[in-house]
Amino acid sequence: xxxxxxxxxxxxxxxxLVILTSYLLGGxxxxxxxxxxxxxxxxxxxxxxxxVLLDEELLTYEYEERIPQQxxxxxxxxxxxxxxxxxxxxxxxxxxxxxxxxxxxEIDSSRIxxxxxxxxxxxxxxxxxxxxxEFVEVWMQYLLRLYEPNGELITEWPVSGYGKAExxxxxxxxNAIGRATVLAMREVGAVIATRFAEQPEVEYWLxxx
Amino acid sequence: MWPYYSKKxxxxxxxxxxxxxxxxxxxxxxxxxxxxxSRIEPYKQTDAVLGEDERIVILPRRHHASHEAEESFVDCVxxxxxxxxxxxxxHISTAFEDRLYPWFEPSTAPLSIDDFSELMKNPNIHExxxxxxxxxIVWLDGSTDRIxxxxxxxxxxxxxxxxxxxxxxWEDDARYDATVWDVLNxxxxxxxxxxxxxRSAMPALVIPIPLxxxxxxxxxxxxxxxxxxFLTTPDGYEPGPELSxx
Numbered sequence: 001x002x003x004x005x006x007x008x009x010x011x012x013x014x015x016x017l018v019i020l021t022s023y024l025l026g027g028x029x030x031x032x033x034x035x036x037x038x039x040x041x042x043x044x045x046x047x048x049x050x051x052v053l054l055d056e057e058l059l060t061y062e063y064e065e066r067i068p069q070q071x072x073x074x075x076x077x078x079x080x081x082x083x084x085x086x087x088x089x090x091x092x093x094x095x096x097x098x099x100x101x102x103x104x105x106e107i108d109s110s111r112i113x114x115x116x117x118x119x120x121x122x123x124x125x126x127x128x129x130x131x132x133x134e135f136v137e138v139w140m141q142y143l144l145r146l147y148e149p150n151g152e153l154i155t156e157w158p159v160s161g162y163g164k165a166e167x168x169x170x171x172x173x174x175n176a177i178g179r180a181t182v183l184a185m186r187e188v189g190a191v192i193a194t195r196f197a198e199q200p201e202v203e204y205w206l207x208x209x
Numbered sequence: 210m211w212p213y214y215s216k217k218x219x220x221x222x223x224x225x226x227x228x229x230x231x232x233x234x235x236x237x238x239x240x241x242x243x244x245x246x247s248r249i250e251p252y253k254q255t256d257a258v259l260g261e262d263e264r265i266v267i268l269p270r271r272h273h274a275s276h277e278a279e280e281s282f283v284d285c286v287x288x289x290x291x292x293x294x295x296x297x298x299x300h301i302s303t304a305f306e307d308r309l310y311p312w313f314e315p316s317t318a319p320l321s322i323d324d325f326s327e328l329m330k331n332p333n334i335h336e337x338x339x340x341x342x343x344x345x346i347v348w349l350d351g352s353t354d355r356i357x358x359x360x361x362x363x364x365x366x367x368x369x370x371x372x373x374x375x376x377x378x379w380e381d382d383a384r385y386d387a388t389v390w391d392v393l394n395x396x397x398x399x400x401x402x403x404x405x406x407x408r409s410a411m412p413a414l415v416i417p418i419p420l421x422x423x424x425x426x427x428x429x430x431x432x433x434x435x436x437x438x439f440l441t442t443p444d445g446y447e448p449g450p451e452l453s454x455x
Contacts (some may be wrong), residue, residue: 039310098235134279162315164271166280190311 029072030174034080034181038087041193045091048209050110051099051115051149052089054082063123070127075177077120085118085131088189092196103151113209114154115147121158125180127173136176138163140184144192146202155201161187227450245407245427251435253399256274256443257391263344264298265290265440266305270350271315272316278349278385286349286387289433297440300343308337326395344392345440350452351385356406373413380408383428387436401439403432 067073082157089096099108099115122141128134141160147153163183165176196202259265267287269278283302291299306313312328319325325346329335358379365371383405389398407422 039307041311042309042334042337043311164277168281186310187316188313188316190317191313194317 031073031074032074032152032174032178032181033076034183034185036080036083038080038084038186038189040087040091041189043091043193045094046197046205046206048093048113049095049097049111049143050089050093051097051104051112052085053099053102053115053117054085055117055119058082058085058118061120061123065125067127067129069129070173073174073177075122075124075125075181077122077181077185081118081120081181084125084185084189088192092105092193097124102147104149108150114147114205115149117145117147119143119145122164125177126169127177133166134167136165136167136173136180138177138180138184140181140188144196146205155199157196157199157202159188159191161185161189161191163187243408243410245405245422245424247406247427247431248402248404249431250402251399251400251439252438253286255391255394255396255398257345257398258296258443259344259433259440262298262342264300264342265345266300266302266343267347267349268302268305268313268318270318272318272320276350276354278351279353279425282353282385282425283349283413285429286347286433286436289429290436295437297437298342300341300414303339305343308341309334309358322390322395323395325390327453329392329395338392346390346392346400347436348388348390349385350388351383351403353381353383353428355375356380356382360410362411362417364413372415373417375418376408376410376412378408380406381422381424383408383424385428385432387432389439391435398448399439401435402433403428403435405431 058078058081061076063073063075063077065073097108097112099112102115102117103109104115106110119142120140121143122139124139126137128136136200139160139162141158144157144159145153146155146157161184163180163185165179165183167173167176197206215254234447267283268289269280271277287299287302290297311317312319312334319328329338358377360375360377362373362375362377364373383403385403387401387403389400390396391398405424405428407424407427409419411417411419
């Protein structure tokens with residue numbers, strides 16, 4: 001009889017624990033604000049006056065994903081996008097100007113040779129579920145579009161980056177996602193800074209200037 | 210060999226009295242479980258040593274995602290080299306990567322000394338390296354991986370108490386290469402290969418007792434000592450394998 005009572009009591013405790021865990025996991029959505037200072041690339045500037053069009057979507061980019069058995073992660077990348085693009089393009093060209101729309105006005109067209117419009121196309125991340133995994137991985141793909149001042153598309157270049165960060169502690173997941181995202185963005189920046197002029201359409205466009 | 214040995218050990222001790230069982234489990238853990246082996250192979254090609262006002266920088270090889278050196282390992286070696294009265298001048302890795310961005314990112318970092326020599330032809334890069342006072346770049350490659358594990362521990366709880374029973378074991382292998390480049394002479398100064406293997410065990414009789422060997426920490430210590438010697442000893446640095454087991 002006593003054993004039956006203990007079993008019934010244990011079942012109630014188990015149910016309570018399950019409800020409490022579900023409530024905590026469902027209610028906690030870690031918000032990760034990716035924020036860092038990106039370095040200026042050490043590259044020779046191209047003799048081009050470039051306009052840069054940063055869309056609202058890029059500047060407020062937010063990624064949300066629910067990971068089973070963990071939580072819903074919200075990753076805010078908008079600020080980091082703005083910081084990276086500003087640092088990246090300035091040293092790459094002889095002159096850089098922000099622009100608000102395409103096609104450019106006649107006055108702007110006389111000063112600007114082309115317009116770059118980056119877009120964060122895809123963001124994926126992987127956090128370990130088991131105890132044996134020790135790394136958080138992030139994969140990102142940007143689309144870098146180059147336009148003529150009249151709005152004609154010259155090329156669309158997909159650039160991807162990968163970042164991996166070690167989990168120092170089990171509770172370190174949010175920090176590690178932020179660190180891996182920054183590494184992936186740096187990788188994207190490195191590819192753009194070193195290989196932009198080598199893209200066949202860009203190369204042809206540069207020769208025509 | 211090891212799982213068979215483990216099963217045999219367990220079947221023998223199951224027939225013993227509880228006190229003997231406890232002693233047997235602990236002894237088994239100590240004798241059969243915890244062990245480590247190490248192997249260090251240094252090879253120095255030049256007599257170059259670190260000058261008084263010169264620095265080194267430790268950088269992880271990250272062009273292959275599957276087995277890049279862990280951040281914690283890079284920090285451990287960097288801190289170990291800088292620590293103490295005879296600590297060396299160590300440039301912070303991230304600051305060096307920032308200073309030379311984007312030329313030391315995974316997709317752009319030089320993979321050979323020839324690539325690096327080519328990179329140094331760029332006057333801006335050359336100037337930044339000169340300003341950093343870095344004389345040697347040490348590339349760390351490798352990782353620590355779990356190569357085997359076995360055994361089992363069962364835990365149970367009741368209103369009258371809780372406890373665990375069994376034996377679990379695991380084996381980790383830490384393999385790292387340190388490749389040293391001489392920035393001044395634009396040449397390879399040599400390499401150090403470190404392989405540390407550690408077998409840990411956790412016997413449990415009511416309470417699990419972890420008997421852990423950390424090969425990554427041992428590899429960090431071993432590699433740091435070798436690097437210190439490598440970078441400060443012009444002659445008399447004996448290349449050759451060092452083997453030990455305990």
